[in-house]
Amino acid sequence: MFRDRAKIYVEGGAGGNGSVSFRREAHVPRGGPDGGDGGHGGDVVLVADPSRRDLAALRFSPHHRAGRGRHGEGKQRHGARGEDDVIRVPPGTDVTGLEGRAYDLVEPGQRAIVARGGLGGHGNKRFTTSTRQAPRFAERGIAGESGWIELRLKLLADAGLIGLPNAGKSSLLARLTRAAPKVADYPFTTLEPVLGTIDDGDRQLVLADIPGLIEGAAAGAGLGHEFLAHVERCRVLVHLLAIDELQADGAAQAEALLSGYETVRGELEAYGAGLERLPEVVAISKRDLLPDNEAEALLATLRAGLGERAHAVLAISSATGTGLDQLTRTIFEVVPAEGDGRIAADERAEREPEFEAEHIVYAPTGGGFDVVREDDAFRVAGRGVEMLVARHDLTNLEALAYLEQRLREIGVIAALERAGFEPGDEVRIGAEAFELDPG
Ligand SMILES: Nc1nc2c(ncn2[C@@H]2O[C@H](COP(=O)(O)OP(=O)(O)OP(=O)(O)O)[C@@H](O)[C@H]2O)c(=O)[nH]1
Ligand SMILES: [Mg+2]
Secondary structure, three states: OOOOEEEEEEEOOOOOOOOOOEOOEOOEOOOOEOOOOOOOOOOEEEEEOOOOOOOHHHHHOOEEEOOOOOOOEOOOEOOOOOOOEEEEEOOOEEEEOHHHOEEEEOOOOOEEEEEOOOOOOOOHHHHOOOOOOOOOOOOOOOOOOEEEEEEEEOOOOOEEEEEOOOOOHHHHHHHHOOOOOOOOOOOOOOOOOEEEEEEOOOOEEEEEEOOOOOOOHHHOOOOOOHHHHHHOOOOEEEEEEEOOOOOOOHHHHHHHHHHHHHHHHHHHHHHOOOHHHOOEEEEEEOHHHOOHHHHHHHHHHHHHHHHHHOOEEEEOOOOOOOOHHHHHHHHHHHOOOOOOOOOOHHHHHHOOOOOEOOOOOOOOOOOOOEEEEEOOEEEEEOHHHHHHHHOOOOOOHHHHHHHHHHHHHHOHHHHHHHOOOOOOOEEEEOOEEEEOOOO
């Protein structure tokens, strides 16, 4: 079954720990520190892959974790970076990511890092200074980003076929393209969108057949207007109005077609994504059900009734093929050629995977912090300080001393003192609570 939505859990790999190690050589009694850094955790990455049709596969494997970074080792050996977890999604996938980040994967090969791996910790070698020549501590790696993200597929089609159920949309798609959608004489035959490609020898355009719309679709009637998301990216709508054999005469026929037209337009507007502003080609379908001499008069009545709203009004029959060439030409005419940012379908597939969906600057030591009283203690809140504390083992006295020094440099100690802190008071940062007694 076609799935155009998925919710998945993504988790970047944890960074590896830095190593505490000292050089050991046969004739050097006390070698210097040589602990290497931990590797960064791998990222969870989405990649647009045209061989994927929908998001169904993700429903069976909603959990995605990238590999953790390896720990650093002695002799300055740095840990390897964790492996990325790469998830393939069809082009047209919209993502609501962690912390409100949004990505739109459109071009084949486009990538989005949806969960960053954690940074690896520095080895003790990095903490060597003139006054601290043998640091017996290293940083811990930190956890990667994690959480649930939402994926929504909005198919990439140039032209969208819309109309009431049974209007003949699937029959038209089957006739114009190599797609083989199900066709039947009852409403709601099409339960999921189907794509097909039309070609004029020069350009290719993708046509989307979507489930029929009925009055109240916006409020959930029929299959609802869910599927209209798939025409959001279209450049033109092809609106089919089917001849009804049972109508008494030409006037009743015209009236029925126009009222059906308004129903669908009403739903497009109710959908609210500006679909009603797309150029529209109106096609009277099942023209073979109409005596030949009535077709022209009906077209004239519809053209008068629709006025400026329709880019063109034609009559077609998927059964006999009447009007199909003209319809194809009209669609190519309305969809602007390249040069407007839209790329022909065949070119799309050839593009090298090269660019990212969005670049995000990752700032592990992000700016400020706040100090607030919490019970008898003081809480320091701020991403940068929290990360700093998370990276150190506070049961290690040397690490604690280093941390105190850093907190002083950043201005945290001064801020604590302004808030009434006295040496020995409890301080809470992130998940850690400790007595701070800055020397
Ligand atoms: N006579 C005639 N019948 C047609 C023509 N096009 C479609 N039909 C018939 O109309 C019925 C509905 O056609 P579909 O193509 O399934 O219509 P649809 O708009 O895709 O319908 P839903 O998917 O249910 O919304 C089928 O029985 C078709 O055989 C046509 O040009 N002439
Ligand atoms: Mg159909």
